[in-house]
Every structure is written in C-alpha cells, then in structure tokens.
Amino acid sequence: MAKRIKIGDVIQILTSKGVSYAQVTHKHLRYGHLLRVFDGFYADRLDNFSKVVASPVLFSAFFPVQKAVDEGLVANVGNSSVTDANSVFPIFRTSARDRDRRRGPWWLWNGETEVMLSRDLSDQEKKYPVHGIISAPLLVERIEMGYRAETHDL
Numbered sequence: 001m002a003k004r005i006k007i008g009d010v011i012q013i014l015t016s017k018g019v020s021y022a023q024v025t026h027k028h029l030r031y032g033h034l035l036r037v038f039d040g041f042y043a044d045r046l047d048n049f050s051k052v053v054a055s056p057v058l059f060s061a062f063f064p065v066q067k068a069v070d071e072g073l074v075a076n077v078g079n080s081s082v083t084d085a086n087s088v089f090p091i092f093r094t095s096a097r098d099r100d101r102r103r104g105p106w107w108l109w110n111g112e113t114e115v116m117l118s119r120d121l122s123d124q125e126k127k128y129p130v131h132g133i134i135s136a137p138l139l140v141e142r143i144e145m146g147y148r149a150e151t152h153d154l
Helices: 065-070 136-144
Strands: 009-015 018-028 032-038 057-062 075-079 092-097 103-109 114-116
Touching (some): 009 136, 032 065, 032 136, 065 075
Antiparallel strands (some): 009 018, 009 075, 092 103, 103 114
16 A cells, blocks of 8 residues: 655656656545646656646646555655645636536635636636546546646636
8 A cells, every 4th residue: 555645745647748747735625635737748757856846737636646546547756845836725617518518607616615606707717727526547638638727628
C-alpha cells in the first residue's frame, strides 16, 4: 500500500506525449483531493519540482489520487509547498443540459456554498473549473488534448 496522499504531493502522470505533473492542493470532505495539473510535458522524470509547481495550471479537478496511486495508475513522486496562487480554493462551475443539449442555469460553488446565476457566465467565470470528480482515463485524455475549462465544457 502506498503512503497516504497529503497536501503538496506531486503526482506524475504518464501520457502518450510525455510525463506530466500535478499537485494535490486541497482535500474536500465530500469530493476528495483536488489536483492542479500543470501545463507541459517532460521527457524524463524530474528531481526538483519547485519550477513545475510554479508553472501555469492547465486545469484543476477533483481526482481519486489515493486510489490511482494504490493501483499504479499515477505515481506520488514527491512533495513541494503549494504556491500562494494554488493555495486558494478555486470556484467551480456547473450546469445541467436540457433535452436539446442547451445548458442552463449555471451554478458557482466555492467548496461550501452554491449560487445559481440568472445570467450567462462572464469571461472570467468560463475559466473556472468544472465541478465533478474525474477518472484516470479522463485525466490523461484531458492532459493530452490540452484541456482548458474556458475552451471546453461550455
């Protein structure tokens, strides 16, 4: 059994485009660990993660990190302090789709409370991560395709 996942753990994800890294920045009581997935691919495993954890975040998502590490789907390769920017819990967005695949209404969630919007998302709100827990295959797929909340899931 792998050691318990903790805040600051750096997760290595193998993709068809190279090695990618993410960091566990929060743990929510209901949704589990929050991963910040960093932009960029690496040919080899890194020894120092300070540059990686300060690099731009491609996307944020709740992910069952402990289970994925235990099953060998991803690797816990180190621990690094979380940057000030990534230590702030993000606001998430979500909405339902009707039978015609139209979205609405949008909801914003800050980890504790949810607010329904009576309008469309602002450009800033379109950058908010989508609320939900993703699987290992979806995590890899999103990394490989350069997923960004503001260009997908709208």
